[in-house]
Structures are given as C-alpha cells and as structure tokens.
Amino acid sequence: AQTVTQSQPEMSVQEAETVTLSCTYDTSESDYYLFWYKQPPSRQMILVIRQEAYKQQNATENRFSVNFQKAAKSFSLKISDSQLGDAAMYFCAYRAGGTSYGKLTFGQGTILTVHP
Amino acid sequence: GAGVSQSPSNKVTEKGKDVELRCDPISGHTALYWYRQSLGQGLEFLIYFQGNSAPDKSGLPSDRFSAERTGGSVSTLTIQRTQQEDSAVYLCASSRAGGGFNTEAFFGQGTRLTVV
Numbered sequence: 001a002q003t004v005t006q007s008q009p010e011m012s013v014q015e016a017e018t019v020t021l022s023c024t025y026d027t028s029e030s031d032y033y034l035f036w037y038k039q040p041p042s043r044q045m046i047l048v049i050r051q052e053a054y055k056q057q058n059a060t061e062n063r064f065s066v067n068f069q070k071a072a073k074s075f076s077l078k079i080s081d082s083q084l085g086d087a088a089m090y091f092c093a094y095r096a097g098g099t100s101y102g103k104l105t106f107g108q109g110t111i112l113t114v115h116p
Numbered sequence: 117g118a119g120v121s122q123s124p125s126n127k128v129t130e131k132g133k134d135v136e137l138r139c140d141p142i143s144g145h146t147a148l149y150w151y152r153q154s155l156g157q158g159l160e161f162l163i164y165f166q167g168n169s170a171p172d173k174s175g176l177p178s179d180r181f182s183a184e185r186t187g188g189s190v191s192t193l194t195i196q197r198t199q200q201e202d203s204a205v206y207l208c209a210s211s212r213a214g215g216g217f218n219t220e221a222f223f224g225q226g227t228r229l230t231v232v
Binding site for chain 1: 147149151156157158159160161164166171172205207209211219220221223224225226228
C-alpha cells in the first residue's frame with residue numbers, strides 16, 4: 001500500500017520569505033502523480049501544484065514550486081515570497097497513474113503560519 | 117452547480133443516532149469520492165463512485181457506514197448508530213471520469229460531524 005509522510009506538523013515563515021514543506025512517500029509503482037493541497041479554515045481543499053512521476057522537471061506554479069526526487073521518494077513544496085493568505089494546512093497527496101481512478105492518499109498535513 | 121456542495125455544514129448528534137450527509141457534485145462529474153478527516157489528521161479515503169456504482173468501498177471503517185449515489189449525481193453517506201469516534205469532517209470530492217494527470221478532483225467544504 002502507498003503511504004505519504006509529512007514530518008513537519010507545523011512550520012512558520014515571515015511574510016515575503018521562503019519556506020519549504022517536506023513530504024516523503026512510499027510506493028512500488030512507477031507511474032503515479034503527486035499533489036500539494038492547501039486547506040484554509042474554510043475546510044475546502046484547494047489544489048496548489050501537481051507533478052507527474054515520469055517527468056523529471058520540477059513543477060512550478062507562480063510562487064509555488066516542488067523539488068521532486070524520485071529515487072529518494074521525496075516531494076517538497078517551496079513557497080517563495082510568502083503572503084499572509086498562504087497561511088493554511090498543507091497536504092501532500094499521492095495518486096496512482098495510468099487509467100486508475102483518482103483515489104488520493106494523503107499525508108498528515110503541515111500547518112503553515114505566516115508572520116507579518 | 118458551480119462547485120461541490122455538501123450539507124449540512126455542521127451536524128451535532130447524540131451517540132447512537134443515525135446521520136445522513138449529502139454531497140452534490142459538480143454537474144457532469146461522474147466520479148465522486150468521500151473522505152474523512154479526523155481532528156488534526158490527513159484525509160482518509162472512504163468510498164469511490166463511478167456513476168451510481170461503487171467499485172471501491174475499501175475505506176468504509178465498519179458496516180455502520182454506507183453510501184449511495186442516485187442519478188449519477190447526489191450522494192448520501194449514512195452513519196448508523198453513531199459513536200464518538202465518528203466525530204470528524206467528512207469531505208466529498210468529484211471529478212470527470214478517469215484518473216489521468218489532468219483530471220482534477222474538486223472538493224466541497226465538508227460536513228463537520230460531532231457525536232456527543
């Protein structure tokens with residue numbers, strides 16, 4: 001079974017600074033997708049960024065980027081120029097690739113606090 | 117609809133009572149998922165629907181939990197004889213059919229269930 005581990009229960013960052021959230025996963029599959037979701041106090045999960053396992057190039061979405069290390073099974077999220085609105089719980093998630101349906105396996109989450 | 121809608125937003129029930137949680141997915145989304153998020157934890161998969169059938173019910177924690185989907189649209193998650201450990205946020209997500217990389221799951225805001 002696939003597992004996703006986030007070892008940082010809480011992180012904090014100063015506004016405008018950079019922060020990196022860690023995620024490791026375990027799978028025997030070669031084709032899979034990885035995601036970072038943001039969950040603000042409204043509880044609604046919002047997709048931040050996604051990565052295909054067979055693409056070596058790290059995904060980037062504006063201020064958000066990932067460091068995908070397939071051999072190490074590591075998938076960290078870097079938030080640059082942090083903003084107060086980035087404060088939320090962040091979840092790393094795994095999904096099997098190919099024609100498999102979209103069941104997600106989530107990590108335990110990291111609470112990010114942004115200080116003004 | 118414009119997004120995934122869940123009702124009620126919050127539900128307080130007495131131990132031993134039955135509860136029904138409703139999810140109204142995005143129009144045209146044939147795939148629907150239920151997840152459970154216990155306090156401070158990641159999301160735990162419960163069940164997956166493709167149309168009205170549920171090919172994966174592996175996450176339902178006990179036979180007190182059941183779900184159905186009618187007309188390929190609205191889904192209801194029913195918890196019978198609720199227990200205190202059932203207290204959690206129940207999140208619903210929907211997506212277009214298939215599990216391809218660009219098939220994004222959209223989440224509702226969840227139902228916070230408190231069993232007293």
